[in-house]
Amino acid sequence: MVKKSGKDRPVAKPRGAARIIVPVIILLMGAAAFAALKATRPQPQPIESQEKAWAVVAETIEPGIQSPNLRLFGRIESPRTARLTSGVNADVLEVPAREGDRVGTGELLVRLDDREVALELAQNQAEINQIAAEIELEREKHGNDLSSLEHERELLALARKEVERAQRLAKTNVGSQSQLDAARQTVERQTIAKDNRELTIRQHDSVMAQLESKLSQAEAVRDRSKLDLERTRVMAPFDGRVTQVFVSIGDRVKNGDHLVSLYDTGALEIRAQVPIGSLPLVRQSLVENRPLNARTRVDGISLDAVLDRISGEVRAGSGGADALFRIREETPWLPLGRTVELVVELPPVSDAIALPLQALYGTDRVYVLDDGHMKGLKVERLGEIHAIDRERRILVRSDQLKRGDRVIVTQLPNAIDGLRVRVVDG
DSSP states (O other): OOOOOGGGSOOOOOHHHHHHHHHHHHHHHHHHHHHHHHHHSOOOOOOOOOOOOEEEOEEEOOOEEEOOEEEEEEEEEOSOEEEEEOSSOEEEEEOOOOTTOEEOTTOEEEEEOOHHHHHHHHHHHHHHHHHHHHHHHHHHHHHHHHHHHHHHHHHHHHHHHHHHHHHHHHHTTSSOHHHHHHHHHHHHHHHHHHHHHHHHHHHHHHHHHHHHHHHHHHHHHHHHHHHHHHHTEEEOSSSEEEEEEOOOTTOEEOTTOEEEEEEETTSOEEEEEEEGGGHHHHHHHHHTTOOOEEEEEETTEEEEEEEEEEOSOOOTTOSEEEEEEEEOSOOTTOOTTOEEEEEEEOOOEEEEEEEEGGGOBTTTEEEEEETTEEEEEEOEEEEEEOOTTSOOEEEEEOTTOOTTOEEEOSOOTTOOTTOBEEEOOO
16 A cells, blocks of 8 residues: 655645635615715706795775764664554454555545444433423522512511501501401511522522532533544554554444554664674763664665664663664555665774685784785774675774775685785785
Protein backbone atom coordinates (compact mmCIF):
# COMPACT_ATOMS: atom_id res chain seq x y z
CA MET A 1 0.00 0.00 0.00
CA VAL A 2 1.34 3.37 -1.14
CA LYS A 3 1.06 6.37 1.22
CA LYS A 4 0.46 9.88 -0.24
CA SER A 5 2.33 12.83 1.06
CA GLY A 6 0.71 15.84 2.73
CA LYS A 7 1.07 17.99 -0.41
CA ASP A 8 -1.17 15.69 -2.34
CA ARG A 9 -4.25 16.02 -0.01
CA PRO A 10 -7.41 18.01 -1.44
CA VAL A 11 -8.17 21.49 0.13
CA ALA A 12 -11.76 21.99 1.76
CA LYS A 13 -14.01 25.10 0.48
CA PRO A 14 -15.56 27.67 2.99
CA ARG A 15 -19.28 26.99 2.28
CA GLY A 16 -20.73 28.71 5.46
CA ALA A 17 -19.32 32.21 4.63
CA ALA A 18 -20.75 32.15 1.13
CA ARG A 19 -24.26 31.68 2.50
CA ILE A 20 -24.04 34.93 4.46
CA ILE A 21 -22.29 37.15 1.92
CA VAL A 22 -24.57 36.50 -1.07
CA PRO A 23 -27.85 37.75 0.61
CA VAL A 24 -26.08 40.80 1.99
CA ILE A 25 -24.85 41.67 -1.46
CA ILE A 26 -28.40 41.31 -2.87
CA LEU A 27 -29.85 43.56 -0.14
CA LEU A 28 -27.25 46.19 -0.76
CA MET A 29 -27.90 46.10 -4.47
CA GLY A 30 -31.72 46.50 -3.85
CA ALA A 31 -31.17 49.39 -1.49
CA ALA A 32 -28.92 51.06 -4.03
CA ALA A 33 -31.55 50.58 -6.76
CA PHE A 34 -34.31 52.03 -4.46
CA ALA A 35 -32.15 54.99 -3.62
CA ALA A 36 -31.44 55.56 -7.30
CA LEU A 37 -35.15 55.40 -8.21
CA LYS A 38 -36.11 57.75 -5.36
CA ALA A 39 -33.46 60.24 -6.36
CA THR A 40 -34.54 60.25 -10.00
CA ARG A 41 -38.41 60.38 -9.44
CA PRO A 42 -40.30 63.56 -10.56
CA GLN A 43 -41.02 66.05 -7.74
CA PRO A 44 -44.86 66.82 -7.18
CA GLN A 45 -46.00 70.48 -7.33
CA PRO A 46 -47.23 71.83 -3.91
CA ILE A 47 -51.07 72.43 -3.70
CA GLU A 48 -51.98 75.87 -2.41
CA SER A 49 -54.86 75.89 0.20
CA GLN A 50 -57.78 78.20 -0.81
CA GLU A 51 -60.53 79.46 1.60
CA LYS A 52 -64.13 78.59 0.59
CA ALA A 53 -66.38 81.55 -0.32
CA TRP A 54 -70.06 81.14 0.69
CA ALA A 55 -72.69 82.37 -1.73
CA VAL A 56 -74.92 85.11 -0.20
CA VAL A 57 -77.41 87.76 -1.26
CA ALA A 58 -76.85 91.36 -0.15
CA GLU A 59 -79.00 94.51 -0.18
CA THR A 60 -77.80 98.08 -0.42
CA ILE A 61 -79.34 100.08 2.43
CA GLU A 62 -80.73 103.62 2.54
CA PRO A 63 -81.56 104.79 6.09
CA GLY A 64 -84.50 107.18 6.30
CA ILE A 65 -87.88 107.86 7.88
CA GLN A 66 -89.98 104.72 8.02
CA SER A 67 -93.35 103.89 9.60
CA PRO A 68 -93.43 100.58 11.43
CA ASN A 69 -96.71 98.77 11.65
CA LEU A 70 -98.49 95.91 13.34
CA ARG A 71 -99.98 92.91 11.60
CA LEU A 72 -103.10 91.83 13.43
CA PHE A 73 -105.99 89.52 12.76
CA GLY A 74 -109.42 90.86 13.62
CA ARG A 75 -113.11 90.14 13.39
CA ILE A 76 -115.83 92.31 11.85
CA GLU A 77 -118.31 93.56 14.46
CA SER A 78 -120.90 96.29 14.90
CA PRO A 79 -121.71 98.12 18.14
CA ARG A 80 -125.22 98.71 16.77
CA THR A 81 -126.63 95.23 16.54
CA ALA A 82 -130.34 95.02 17.30
CA ARG A 83 -132.44 91.97 18.10
CA LEU A 84 -136.03 93.14 17.70
CA THR A 85 -138.64 91.46 19.89
CA SER A 86 -142.42 91.45 20.02
CA GLY A 87 -144.06 94.00 22.32
CA VAL A 88 -147.48 92.34 22.30
CA ASN A 89 -149.18 88.97 22.16
CA ALA A 90 -150.36 88.60 18.59
CA ASP A 91 -150.35 86.53 15.42
CA VAL A 92 -147.80 87.16 12.66
CA LEU A 93 -149.54 88.42 9.51
CA GLU A 94 -146.63 89.46 7.30
CA VAL A 95 -142.82 89.01 7.22
CA PRO A 96 -141.27 91.16 4.46
CA ALA A 97 -137.76 90.85 5.96
CA ARG A 98 -135.44 88.09 4.75
CA GLU A 99 -132.01 87.08 5.97
CA GLY A 100 -129.28 89.05 4.22
CA ASP A 101 -131.60 91.85 3.03
CA ARG A 102 -130.47 95.45 3.21
CA VAL A 103 -133.12 97.61 4.85
CA GLY A 104 -133.57 101.32 5.42
CA THR A 105 -134.66 103.20 8.51
CA GLY A 106 -138.41 102.81 9.06
CA GLU A 107 -138.79 99.93 6.62
CA LEU A 108 -141.40 97.30 7.61
CA LEU A 109 -139.81 94.05 8.79
CA VAL A 110 -142.70 92.18 10.47
CA ARG A 111 -146.43 92.98 10.76
CA LEU A 112 -148.50 91.55 13.61
CA ASP A 113 -152.29 91.28 13.97
CA ASP A 114 -153.47 94.51 15.65
CA ARG A 115 -157.14 93.65 16.31
CA GLU A 116 -156.64 92.59 19.93
CA VAL A 117 -154.68 95.73 20.70
CA ALA A 118 -157.25 97.89 18.91
CA LEU A 119 -160.02 96.47 21.12
CA GLU A 120 -158.00 97.23 24.24
CA LEU A 121 -157.43 100.74 22.97
CA ALA A 122 -161.18 101.26 22.44
CA GLN A 123 -161.91 99.99 25.94
CA ASN A 124 -159.29 102.30 27.44
CA GLN A 125 -160.72 105.25 25.56
CA ALA A 126 -164.23 104.48 26.85
CA GLU A 127 -162.91 104.45 30.41
CA ILE A 128 -161.25 107.82 29.84
CA ASN A 129 -164.52 109.24 28.52
CA GLN A 130 -166.35 108.00 31.60
CA ILE A 131 -163.84 109.56 34.00
CA ALA A 132 -163.93 112.81 32.04
CA ALA A 133 -167.72 112.87 32.40
CA GLU A 134 -167.40 112.32 36.15
CA ILE A 135 -164.99 115.23 36.38
CA GLU A 136 -167.35 117.49 34.51
CA LEU A 137 -170.23 116.40 36.75
CA GLU A 138 -168.17 117.12 39.84
CA ARG A 139 -167.38 120.61 38.58
CA GLU A 140 -171.07 121.35 37.97
CA LYS A 141 -171.96 119.94 41.36
CA HIS A 142 -169.32 122.12 42.99
CA GLY A 143 -170.71 125.20 41.29
CA ASN A 144 -174.19 124.27 42.46
CA ASP A 145 -172.92 123.71 46.02
CA LEU A 146 -171.34 127.16 46.08
CA SER A 147 -174.60 128.71 44.94
CA SER A 148 -176.71 126.63 47.35
CA LEU A 149 -174.48 127.50 50.30
CA GLU A 150 -175.61 131.12 50.14
CA HIS A 151 -179.25 130.01 50.23
CA GLU A 152 -178.51 127.65 53.11
CA ARG A 153 -176.98 130.51 55.08
CA GLU A 154 -179.95 132.77 54.34
CA LEU A 155 -182.38 130.06 55.41
CA LEU A 156 -180.39 129.56 58.61
CA ALA A 157 -180.55 133.28 59.35
CA LEU A 158 -184.32 133.31 58.82
CA ALA A 159 -184.71 130.27 61.06
CA ARG A 160 -182.76 131.98 63.82
CA LYS A 161 -184.98 135.09 63.53
CA GLU A 162 -187.98 132.84 63.77
CA VAL A 163 -186.62 131.41 67.03
CA GLU A 164 -186.13 134.91 68.41
CA ARG A 165 -189.71 135.82 67.51
CA ALA A 166 -191.07 132.70 69.10
CA GLN A 167 -189.09 133.44 72.26
CA ARG A 168 -190.56 136.97 72.48
CA LEU A 169 -194.08 135.68 71.97
CA ALA A 170 -193.57 132.96 74.57
CA LYS A 171 -192.48 135.57 77.13
CA THR A 172 -195.67 137.56 76.55
CA ASN A 173 -197.74 134.41 76.63
CA VAL A 174 -198.85 135.09 73.08
CA GLY A 175 -196.92 132.21 71.54
CA SER A 176 -196.78 128.60 72.66
CA GLN A 177 -193.79 126.54 73.71
CA SER A 178 -194.41 124.15 70.83
CA GLN A 179 -193.96 126.95 68.33
CA LEU A 180 -190.65 127.81 69.94
CA ASP A 181 -189.47 124.20 69.81
CA ALA A 182 -190.46 123.89 66.19
CA ALA A 183 -188.51 127.03 65.34
CA ARG A 184 -185.46 125.71 67.16
CA GLN A 185 -185.69 122.38 65.27
CA THR A 186 -185.75 124.29 62.01
CA VAL A 187 -182.54 126.11 63.01
CA GLU A 188 -180.84 122.84 63.86
CA ARG A 189 -181.87 121.22 60.57
CA GLN A 190 -180.76 124.24 58.59
CA THR A 191 -177.43 124.32 60.44
CA ILE A 192 -176.83 120.68 59.58
CA ALA A 193 -177.71 121.34 55.93
CA LYS A 194 -175.30 124.31 55.80
CA ASP A 195 -172.48 122.31 57.41
CA ASN A 196 -173.02 119.42 54.97
CA ARG A 197 -172.89 121.83 52.06
CA GLU A 198 -169.67 123.37 53.32
CA LEU A 199 -168.16 119.91 53.83
CA THR A 200 -169.04 118.96 50.27
CA ILE A 201 -167.43 122.14 49.02
CA ARG A 202 -164.28 121.46 51.07
CA GLN A 203 -164.10 117.89 49.67
CA HIS A 204 -164.30 119.11 46.10
CA ASP A 205 -160.54 119.47 45.69
CA SER A 206 -159.92 115.95 46.99
CA VAL A 207 -162.59 114.47 44.74
CA MET A 208 -161.19 116.33 41.74
CA ALA A 209 -157.67 115.11 42.58
CA GLN A 210 -158.88 111.52 42.72
CA LEU A 211 -160.76 111.82 39.45
CA GLU A 212 -157.83 113.50 37.71
CA SER A 213 -155.51 110.77 39.00
CA LYS A 214 -157.88 108.12 37.62
CA LEU A 215 -157.98 110.04 34.35
CA SER A 216 -154.17 110.20 34.16
CA GLN A 217 -153.91 106.49 34.85
CA ALA A 218 -156.52 105.69 32.23
CA GLU A 219 -154.75 107.94 29.72
CA ALA A 220 -151.46 106.15 30.46
CA VAL A 221 -153.12 102.80 29.82
CA ARG A 222 -154.59 104.19 26.62
CA ASP A 223 -151.19 105.55 25.50
CA ARG A 224 -149.65 102.17 26.21
CA SER A 225 -152.31 100.58 24.05
CA LYS A 226 -151.49 103.07 21.32
CA LEU A 227 -147.81 102.16 21.66
CA ASP A 228 -148.71 98.47 21.49
CA LEU A 229 -150.71 99.22 18.37
CA GLU A 230 -147.64 100.83 16.83
CA ARG A 231 -145.54 97.85 17.88
CA THR A 232 -147.62 95.55 15.73
CA ARG A 233 -145.65 97.04 12.84
CA VAL A 234 -141.97 96.23 13.49
CA MET A 235 -139.76 98.74 11.65
CA ALA A 236 -136.02 98.90 11.02
CA PRO A 237 -134.43 101.27 13.59
CA PHE A 238 -131.55 102.17 11.25
CA ASP A 239 -130.08 101.46 7.84
CA GLY A 240 -128.71 97.97 8.13
CA ARG A 241 -128.64 94.38 7.05
CA VAL A 242 -130.83 91.56 8.33
CA THR A 243 -128.86 88.72 9.91
CA GLN A 244 -131.68 86.43 11.05
CA VAL A 245 -135.48 86.11 10.91
CA PHE A 246 -137.04 84.12 13.76
CA VAL A 247 -140.73 83.99 12.75
CA SER A 248 -142.94 83.27 9.77
CA ILE A 249 -146.54 84.02 8.80
CA GLY A 250 -149.04 82.35 11.13
CA ASP A 251 -146.79 82.15 14.19
CA ARG A 252 -148.19 83.23 17.54
CA VAL A 253 -145.71 85.41 19.38
CA LYS A 254 -145.68 86.56 22.98
CA ASN A 255 -144.31 89.71 24.50
CA GLY A 256 -140.50 89.44 24.35
CA ASP A 257 -140.24 86.79 21.61
CA HIS A 258 -137.46 87.39 19.07
CA LEU A 259 -138.59 88.52 15.62
CA VAL A 260 -135.64 89.85 13.59
CA SER A 261 -131.97 90.67 14.18
CA LEU A 262 -129.99 93.18 12.13
CA TYR A 263 -126.90 95.38 12.34
CA ASP A 264 -126.04 98.92 11.31
CA THR A 265 -123.95 98.79 8.13
CA GLY A 266 -122.73 102.32 8.75
CA ALA A 267 -121.13 101.48 12.11
CA LEU A 268 -118.89 98.51 11.32
CA GLU A 269 -115.61 98.03 13.15
CA ILE A 270 -112.81 95.51 13.47
CA ARG A 271 -111.94 93.97 16.83
CA ALA A 272 -108.27 92.89 16.96
CA GLN A 273 -106.03 91.90 19.85
CA VAL A 274 -102.97 94.15 20.30
CA PRO A 275 -99.93 92.44 21.89
CA ILE A 276 -98.90 93.62 25.35
CA GLY A 277 -95.63 95.06 24.03
CA SER A 278 -97.44 97.36 21.58
CA LEU A 279 -100.21 98.50 23.92
CA PRO A 280 -98.38 101.54 25.39
CA LEU A 281 -97.83 103.01 21.93
CA VAL A 282 -101.41 102.37 20.87
CA ARG A 283 -102.79 103.80 24.12
CA GLN A 284 -100.56 106.88 23.81
CA SER A 285 -102.04 107.58 20.38
CA LEU A 286 -105.50 107.72 21.93
CA VAL A 287 -104.34 109.94 24.80
CA GLU A 288 -102.72 112.39 22.40
CA ASN A 289 -105.74 112.26 20.09
CA ARG A 290 -103.44 111.18 17.28
CA PRO A 291 -105.21 109.04 14.64
CA LEU A 292 -103.83 105.53 14.34
CA ASN A 293 -104.72 104.37 10.85
CA ALA A 294 -105.05 100.81 9.65
CA ARG A 295 -105.85 99.07 6.41
CA THR A 296 -107.18 95.72 5.34
CA ARG A 297 -108.29 93.91 2.23
CA VAL A 298 -111.50 91.93 1.96
CA ASP A 299 -112.40 90.06 -1.21
CA GLY A 300 -109.83 92.11 -3.10
CA ILE A 301 -111.25 95.43 -1.87
CA SER A 302 -109.03 97.71 0.23
CA LEU A 303 -110.61 99.24 3.33
CA ASP A 304 -109.31 101.98 5.62
CA ALA A 305 -109.92 102.01 9.37
CA VAL A 306 -108.91 104.14 12.35
CA LEU A 307 -108.41 103.23 16.00
CA ASP A 308 -111.55 104.20 17.93
CA ARG A 309 -111.02 102.77 21.42
CA ILE A 310 -109.45 100.00 23.50
CA SER A 311 -111.57 97.43 25.27
CA GLY A 312 -111.91 97.91 29.02
CA GLU A 313 -111.55 94.19 29.72
CA VAL A 314 -108.71 91.74 29.07
CA ARG A 315 -109.87 88.19 28.55
CA ALA A 316 -108.28 85.52 30.73
CA GLY A 317 -105.33 83.81 29.05
CA SER A 318 -105.00 86.42 26.28
CA GLY A 319 -101.68 88.00 25.36
CA GLY A 320 -102.99 91.54 24.97
CA ALA A 321 -106.04 93.79 24.90
CA ASP A 322 -108.70 94.17 22.23
CA ALA A 323 -108.60 97.33 20.14
CA LEU A 324 -111.58 98.44 18.05
CA PHE A 325 -110.93 100.04 14.67
CA ARG A 326 -113.77 101.92 12.99
CA ILE A 327 -114.10 101.28 9.24
CA ARG A 328 -114.24 104.58 7.40
CA GLU A 329 -116.08 103.46 4.26
CA GLU A 330 -119.74 102.50 3.90
CA THR A 331 -119.59 98.71 3.54
CA PRO A 332 -123.13 97.29 3.43
CA TRP A 333 -121.80 94.11 1.79
CA LEU A 334 -119.40 93.27 4.62
CA PRO A 335 -120.79 90.45 6.82
CA LEU A 336 -120.42 90.27 10.58
CA GLY A 337 -117.95 87.75 11.98
CA ARG A 338 -115.62 87.89 8.96
CA THR A 339 -111.95 87.40 9.94
CA VAL A 340 -109.59 89.86 8.26
CA GLU A 341 -105.90 90.72 8.29
CA LEU A 342 -105.30 94.22 9.62
CA VAL A 343 -102.14 96.30 9.19
CA VAL A 344 -101.88 99.16 11.72
CA GLU A 345 -99.62 102.12 10.93
CA LEU A 346 -97.49 103.19 13.92
CA PRO A 347 -95.79 106.60 14.33
CA PRO A 348 -92.77 107.08 11.98
CA VAL A 349 -89.16 106.69 13.17
CA SER A 350 -85.99 108.28 11.75
CA ASP A 351 -82.79 106.62 10.47
CA ALA A 352 -84.67 103.37 9.99
CA ILE A 353 -83.55 100.59 7.67
CA ALA A 354 -86.00 98.04 6.29
CA LEU A 355 -84.50 94.56 5.90
CA PRO A 356 -85.84 91.08 5.27
CA LEU A 357 -86.34 88.95 8.35
CA GLN A 358 -83.54 86.59 7.35
CA ALA A 359 -81.03 89.44 7.60
CA LEU A 360 -81.37 89.49 11.38
CA TYR A 361 -79.26 87.12 13.47
CA GLY A 362 -80.65 86.62 16.93
CA THR A 363 -82.50 89.72 18.05
CA ASP A 364 -80.04 92.54 17.43
CA ARG A 365 -77.28 91.57 14.98
CA VAL A 366 -76.73 91.90 11.22
CA TYR A 367 -73.75 91.32 8.93
CA VAL A 368 -72.44 93.72 6.32
CA LEU A 369 -70.18 92.95 3.37
CA ASP A 370 -66.59 94.09 4.11
CA ASP A 371 -64.06 93.37 1.34
CA GLY A 372 -65.54 89.96 0.57
CA HIS A 373 -65.97 89.00 4.22
CA MET A 374 -68.77 89.19 6.79
CA LYS A 375 -68.65 91.85 9.48
CA GLY A 376 -71.14 91.73 12.36
CA LEU A 377 -72.85 94.86 13.74
CA LYS A 378 -75.26 95.37 16.61
CA VAL A 379 -78.55 97.10 15.70
CA GLU A 380 -81.57 98.53 17.48
CA ARG A 381 -84.83 96.87 16.56
CA LEU A 382 -87.56 99.46 15.83
CA GLY A 383 -90.44 97.35 14.65
CA GLU A 384 -91.72 95.62 11.57
CA ILE A 385 -93.30 96.49 8.27
CA HIS A 386 -96.21 94.38 7.10
CA ALA A 387 -97.88 94.82 3.78
CA ILE A 388 -101.02 93.04 2.67
CA ASP A 389 -99.97 90.15 0.40
CA ARG A 390 -96.32 91.26 0.48
CA GLU A 391 -93.07 90.33 2.20
CA ARG A 392 -92.75 91.10 5.89
CA ARG A 393 -89.69 93.23 6.71
CA ILE A 394 -88.02 94.36 9.92
CA LEU A 395 -86.95 97.90 10.82
CA VAL A 396 -83.55 98.41 12.50
CA ARG A 397 -81.26 101.32 13.27
CA SER A 398 -77.50 101.58 13.95
CA ASP A 399 -74.95 104.41 13.98
CA GLN A 400 -72.49 102.05 12.26
CA LEU A 401 -74.71 101.53 9.21
CA LYS A 402 -74.35 104.15 6.49
CA ARG A 403 -76.10 104.80 3.24
CA GLY A 404 -74.72 102.51 0.55
CA ASP A 405 -73.60 99.72 2.91
CA ARG A 406 -74.50 96.25 1.75
CA VAL A 407 -76.22 94.08 4.34
CA ILE A 408 -76.15 90.31 3.90
CA VAL A 409 -79.73 89.00 3.79
CA THR A 410 -78.90 85.28 3.60
CA GLN A 411 -79.07 83.18 6.75
CA LEU A 412 -75.83 81.18 7.16
CA PRO A 413 -75.66 78.60 9.94
CA ASN A 414 -71.92 79.21 10.38
CA ALA A 415 -72.00 83.00 10.19
CA ILE A 416 -69.04 84.59 12.01
CA ASP A 417 -66.95 87.71 11.65
CA GLY A 418 -64.44 87.38 8.80
CA LEU A 419 -66.24 84.54 6.98
CA ARG A 420 -65.46 84.77 3.25
CA VAL A 421 -68.53 85.22 1.05
CA ARG A 422 -69.36 85.97 -2.53
CA VAL A 423 -72.46 87.91 -3.58
CA VAL A 424 -74.90 86.34 -6.01
CA ASP A 425 -78.14 87.59 -7.47
CA GLY A 426 -81.10 87.01 -5.19
